[in-house]
Amino acid sequence: AQRVTQPEKLLSVFKGAPVELKCNYSYSGSPELFWYVQYSRQRLQLLLRHISRESIKGFTADLNKGETSFHLKKPFAQEEDSAMYYCALEGGGNKLTFGTGTQLKVEL
Amino acid sequence: EAGVAQSPRYKIIEKRQSVAFWCNPISGHATLYWYQQILGQGPKLLIQFQNNGVVDDSQLPKDRFSAERLKGVDSTLKIQPAKLEDSAVYLCASSRQRGVNEQYFGPGTRLTVT
Numbered sequence: 001a002q003r004v005t006q007p008e009k010l011l012s013v014f015k016g017a018p019v020e021l022k023c024n025y026s027y028s029g030s031p032e033l034f035w036y037v038q039y040s041r042q043r044l045q046l047l048l049r050h051i052s053r054e055s056i057k058g059f060t061a062d063l064n065k066g067e068t069s070f071h072l073k074k075p076f077a078q079e080e081d082s083a084m085y086y087c088a089l090e091g092g093g094n095k096l097t098f099g100t101g102t103q104l105k106v107e108l
Numbered sequence: 109e110a111g112v113a114q115s116p117r118y119k120i121i122e123k124r125q126s127v128a129f130w131c132n133p134i135s136g137h138a139t140l141y142w143y144q145q146i147l148g149q150g151p152k153l154l155i156q157f158q159n160n161g162v163v164d165d166s167q168l169p170k171d172r173f174s175a176e177r178l179k180g181v182d183s184t185l186k187i188q189p190a191k192l193e194d195s196a197v198y199l200c201a202s203s204r205q206r207g208v209n210e211q212y213f214g215p216g217t218r219l220t221v222t
Contacts, residue, residue, distance in 0.1 A: 004150070009148075043111070043112075043213045043214065043215055043216075044151070044199065044213040045212075045213065046210045046211070049210075086150050086151075088150075093156070093163060093164060094139060094156075094203060094209060094211070095153055095156060095164055096151075096153065096211065097153075098150030098151050098152070099150050100148065100149055100150050101149075101150055
């Protein structure tokens with residue numbers, strides 16, 4: 001069985017502060033991991049995937065197979081980063097398992 | 109390109125009534141998904157179609173939920189009869205093909221069962 005855990009329901013940071021959204025997974029095979037984001041009144045959309053090894057909107061995420069983690073990081077939070085963030089795991093057949101999400105609030 | 113379309117956006121029904129949701133995926137996307145998102149939880153996959161065939165419906169409560177994708181384009185998801193615990197947002201998503209591809213989500217239908 002595959003599982004994604006996001007331990008924080010809410011993360012509040014000040015503008016300019018570093019951000020780290022935690023994600024841990026459980027999967028017996030070789031996972032594909034994603035971060036999806038939902039801004040206020042917008043659709044759920046892909047932010048980044050680990051296989052791309054890219055930085056999107058200043059966010060990066062590194063897959064740590066030893067710790068089974070895929071934490072999302074940004075060195076300096078911006079007000080427009082406030083959103084709901086979901087970590088998701090693809091374990092075959094493009095079937096995604098989502099975590100419960102973390103609401104990021106960036107305060108001025 | 110136009111995004112995934114869903115209707116209705118909101119629906120309120122009483123328990124034991126039936127309801128249907130409609131989804132129109134992005135043109136050319138072969139794979140279509142229906143998710144259920146209960147308040148405070150992440151989306152949970154209910155059913156996945158590849159063209160007009162079902163790939164995965166292992167988490168679909170088949171005693172009350174049904175879905176079809178005629179002609180491999182539009183899809184409908186039906187609940188009959190609805191229960192209080194079916195209150196949720198129902199999301200439709202599509203992707204170009206099977207394999208690890210980005211899924212594009214619709215705006216969702218918020219269902220309230222009273």
